[in-house]
Amino acid sequence: MYHLNSSTNQEISLKSIFKESSTFTQEMIEKTLMRNDSNYVLYQDVLLLMRKLSEEFREILIIKEIGKTHENRPIQMIEITLKNSSQNSMLITGAHHSRELSSIQLPLLTALQLCHGYYHKDQETINFLQNHKMLLIPIINVDGFNYISEKFTQFGKYPLKRKNMNSDYENGTECDTSQKYFKYYLTGGLVTEFDDVMSGVDLNRNYDWDFGNGGGSSNDPCNEQYRGPYPFSESETRAIRDLVEQRQNDLKVIYNIHTYGNLLVHPFSHQKNNILAEKFPHHAKIYEEIWDEGPFPKGNERGNAQQVVGYEADGEACDWIFSKYQIICASPELGLQTYLANDFILSNREVVKQIIGQNFKWIKYTMRKIGPQLKLSIVKATKALLSDEINIVLRIDNTGLGDFKLTHEQKFDRRYHIQFETNYLTHIQILNGEATSRYLGADQSQIMTFTPHQDIPSRGFTTVTIQGRLNENYYTKLSKSQKSAELDDQYVTIEYKKYPLLQIEPQTLEIPLNKILKYNTISLSVSEIFNELLPQNSYRAWLSINLVLITICIIAIVGFCLFKMKKTLWEKYLINNQVRLNSQRFLDLKQNLIIQEPYLNDAMSRTDFILV
Numbered sequence: 001m002y003h004l005n006s007s008t009n010q011e012i013s014l015k016s017i018f019k020e021s022s023t024f025t026q027e028m029i030e031k032t033l034m035r036n037d038s039n040y041v042l043y044q045d046v047l048l049l050m051r052k053l054s055e056e057f058r059e060i061l062i063i064k065e066i067g068k069t070h071e072n073r074p075i076q077m078i079e080i081t082l083k084n085s086s087q088n089s090m091l092i093t094g095a096h097h098s099r100e101l102s103s104i105q106l107p108l109l110t111a112l113q114l115c116h117g118y119y120h121k122d123q124e125t126i127n128f129l130q131n132h133k134m135l136l137i138p139i140i141n142v143d144g145f146n147y148i149s150e151k152f153t154q155f156g157k158y159p160l161k162r163k164n165m166n167s168d169y170e171n172g173t174e175c176d177t178s179q180k181y182f183k184y185y186l187t188g189g190l191v192t193e194f195d196d197v198m199s200g201v202d203l204n205r206n207y208d209w210d211f212g213n214g215g216g217s218s219n220d221p222c223n224e225q226y227r228g229p230y231p232f233s234e235s236e237t238r239a240i241r242d243l244v245e246q247r248q249n250d251l252k253v254i255y256n257i258h259t260y261g262n263l264l265v266h267p268f269s270h271q272k273n274n275i276l277a278e279k280f281p282h283h284a285k286i287y288e289e290i291w292d293e294g295p296f297p298k299g300n301e302r303g304n305a306q307q308v309v310g311y312e313a314d315g316e317a318c319d320w321i322f323s324k325y326q327i328i329c330a331s332p333e334l335g336l337q338t339y340l341a342n343d344f345i346l347s348n349r350e351v352v353k354q355i356i357g358q359n360f361k362w363i364k365y366t367m368r369k370i371g372p373q374l375k376l377s378i379v380k381a382t383k384a385l386l387s388d389e390i391n392i393v394l395r396i397d398n399t400g401l402g403d404f405k406l407t408h409e410q411k412f413d414r415r416y417h418i419q420f421e422t423n424y425l426t427h428i429q430i431l432n433g434e435a436t437s438r439y440l441g442a443d444q445s446q447i448m449t450f451t452p453h454q455d456i457p458s459r460g461f462t463t464v465t466i467q468g469r470l471n472e473n474y475y476t477k478l479s480k481s482q483k484s485a486e487l488d489d490q491y492v493t494i495e496y497k498k499y500p501l502l503q504i505e506p507q508t509l510e511i512p513l514n515k516i517l518k519y520n521t522i523s524l525s526v527s528e529i530f531n532e533l534l535p536q537n538s539y540r541a542w543l544s545i546n547l548v549l550i551t552i553c554i555i556a557i558v559g560f561c562l563f564k565m566k567k568t569l570w571e572k573y574l575i576n577n578q579v580r581l582n583s584q585r586f587l588d589l590k591q592n593l594i595i596q597e598p599y600l601n602d603a604m605s606r607t608d609f610i611l612v
Contacts, residue, residue: 014056014112015119022120024113029353032112033105037156039352040101040345041108042149046138049108050076057115060129067239070166071143075239078107078136080114082129088370088402089133089247091254092363093240096204096317098144099160099344102334103257105356107136110363128367131402133250140236141203147196157188158345162224163200164236169229175199175222188345201228204256204331205313206237209320210270216305216312227315237317244321252370252401254329255363256317259355260342261309261333262300264291267322269305269331270314276304282459286328289399290369294362299337309333328401334359372456373400379463388470390425395463398456405455425468432465 017031032049033041041049054063060082065074081087092110094103114134117125128134139145143165151159175198177183187193202224205217208231212219217227232238244251258265266287267276277284291302305313313319318329335341336358340351379393398404428448448466456462 011052014052014115018116018119022122024116026353026357028112028116029109029357030349033108033356034349034352038152039347039349041104042152043139043142043146044149046104046108050078050138053078053111053115057118060118061111061115066137066243068235069142070164070235071146073142073146075137075140075142075236077243078111078138079133080111080129080136081133082126083131086250087131087133088252089135089250090366090370091135091137091243091247091251093137093140093254093256095139095141095145096256097162097202097258098139098141098148098164099158099162100257100259101158101345102259102352102355104138104145105352106257106334106359106363107138109356109360110134111136113360113364128371132367132370134367135247135251137240140240142236144200151188151190151193155188155190157190159188159190159193159197160186160344161197161200163198163202163226164234165199166201166228166234167196167199167221169201169221169226170199171221173222198222198224200226201234202226203234203236204258204317205315206232206234207241207315207317207320208232209315209323211315213270213314216270216314216316231315240317244325244327248325248327251325251327253366254318254321254327255366256329256331257334258331259334260344262297262335262337262341263308263333264296264300264302265305265308265318265331265333266302267304267319267329269316269319270312271304272306272312274304274307280326283322283326283328286401287330290328290330290362290366294365296362297336297358332359369400371400371402372398372404372458374404374452374456375399390468390470391431392466392468393463394466395461396452396456397461398458401458403455403457404452406452426471428466428468430464431467432463 014032017028020028035041035045050063053061061078061080064077064079066077067075069075092107094100094105094107097103111134114125114129116122118129141164144161144163147165148158148161151157175195177194183191183194186197199221202217205225205227211217211231212227216225218225220226228234232241244254268274276287287302291300301308305311305316316331318331321327321329334355336351336355338351340346340348341355346352346355375397377395377397379395381390381392430448430450430453432453450464452462453464454462
């Protein structure tokens with residue numbers, strides 16, 4: 001081991017698999033998370049994989065027991081970090097419902113990816129592990145998953161058991177149904193197992209929030225949504241309750257993974273009309289950012305259970321976690337935008353690999369979200385009248401869930417560097433900050449690198465003012481009307497509809513500084529803005545040539561006097577049209593000011609963010 005496709009029982013080390021490539025490949029997913037006779041893993045495979053992880057990566061990974069199941073099996077958690085102190089943490093759980101097998105694969109893939117990155121000394125992984133903790137519980141419903149694994153080992157079939165193995169509440173009655181197809185489908189053809197498949201408690205209806213009040217569960221022990229006799233009646237949900245209570249100050253995001261679908265389900269699932277945005281607008285914004293910015297599979301939908309699944313769910317885990325602790329919690333339903341992904345047990349091997357591979361991308365995005373994540377906005381820009389001096393005020397928002405602290409280490413950490421580059425400004429400086437470097441680019445452009453000048457708490461902001469002078473070559477080419485304005489103020493504030501030739505409407509550029517890629521240098525270029533807002537030499541030359549040709553024609557046809565009159569009228573038209581054209585170029589430009597960056601492409605390459 002570790003190689004589930006191996007025809008022998010020989011154990012192969014994970015490091016030998018990781019050595020094959022510095023990129024975690026689809027082949028690695030198949031070797032570590034799929035069996036030769038199945039597209040999934042069984043309970044004994046998970047135990048073996050967790051043991052191999054703890055043995056080969058003991059410097060970053062430990063296995064902890066957080067509780068026992070109804071049948072006294074351990075509920076195990078993987079903790080991955082390079083530090084043992086209190087840190088912002090992220091928790092991913094799988095298999096609240098035991099038949100949702102890909103929900104087990106995704107937490108395991110997360111562990112494998114982190115160990116793989118650590119093995120290859122990937123800076124993204126090192127940065128995460130030095131500052132955060134990853135907590136992974138691949139299987140909550142251990143007894144149910146063990147039951148499924150045993151039946152597959154015996155008969156080669158997967159019974160679709162959803163609930164845990166606690167049949168104590170049936171009072172001696174046996175679950176049965178007259179619907180033969182339903183019975184055959186749920187048991188995987190093992191119809192004599194129907195009572196075992198239907199017994200137990202739905203763990204994701206057993207939490208203490210609106211328990212049994214919304215119609216999204218059942219009091220019938222044979223119903224698939226049987227909630228149990230009272231909240232936290234099950235040892236499995238009590239283990240999660242105790243863990244969240246103990247770590248509530250460090251946990252920033254919790255994902256309880258489910259299948260199937262292609263959905264991001266967030267609170268409140270016990271309501272038809274979701275009140276999240278109304279009652280918790282601050283948190284609703286975070287959910288919106290995760291969904292908008294995270295690279296979810298195409299066609300992914302978000303909302304509460306009623307909105308995206310079509311039914312209510314009371315006693316649901318994330319409703320309880322969010323309501324009690326205000327920890328961001330969601331229950332993603334893994335899937336893709338294809339009918340081939342719409343079932344619990346999938347026969348298409350490639351689809352299974354795509355499901356867990358593509359959904360891991362937004363897991364990686366969230367790993368960045370729990371740290372500081374800076375967003376840069378242009379607040380305003382001002383130009384002194386009859387002067388070449390320009391001030392640009394930038395607002396830096398920390399939209400991440402971790403504080404940005406200006407330590408000595410962060411000051412020289414390239415992940416937190418913002419790079420300002422322009423061909424049109426000289427003598428650039430920061431008025432309320434400190435530049436870490438200044439240099440000339442290959443094209444003689446001015447480049448300055450700086451970090452935020454003060455701490456920025458999570459969801460807080462600060463401002464930075466950059467001052468510079470217009471390059472003399474460009475300033476001298478401005479007409480008199482462009483150098484001044486008919487205003488009494490000493491400065492012209494460059495805002496929408498105020499000074500058309502030099503207007504910058506406040507816009508937003510996403511700067512995820514906790515990007516954890518190879519270098520993470522942020523490159524902010526204003527050259528394209530000035531290129532659009534200032535007249536272009538080629539355009540002026542074209543106008544001049546055409547003006548000469550038109551003038552010659554007018555002289556030949558109408559004579560000197562008529563030409564002089566028409567020239568005056570034509571020059572007035574050009575001046576007015578110049579303003580209109582520059583304004584239109586700005587309106588076109590502002591559509592491109594917000595850059596939608598694909599946060600997690602598979603290649604771990606440097607990404608520059610350019611304001612265009």
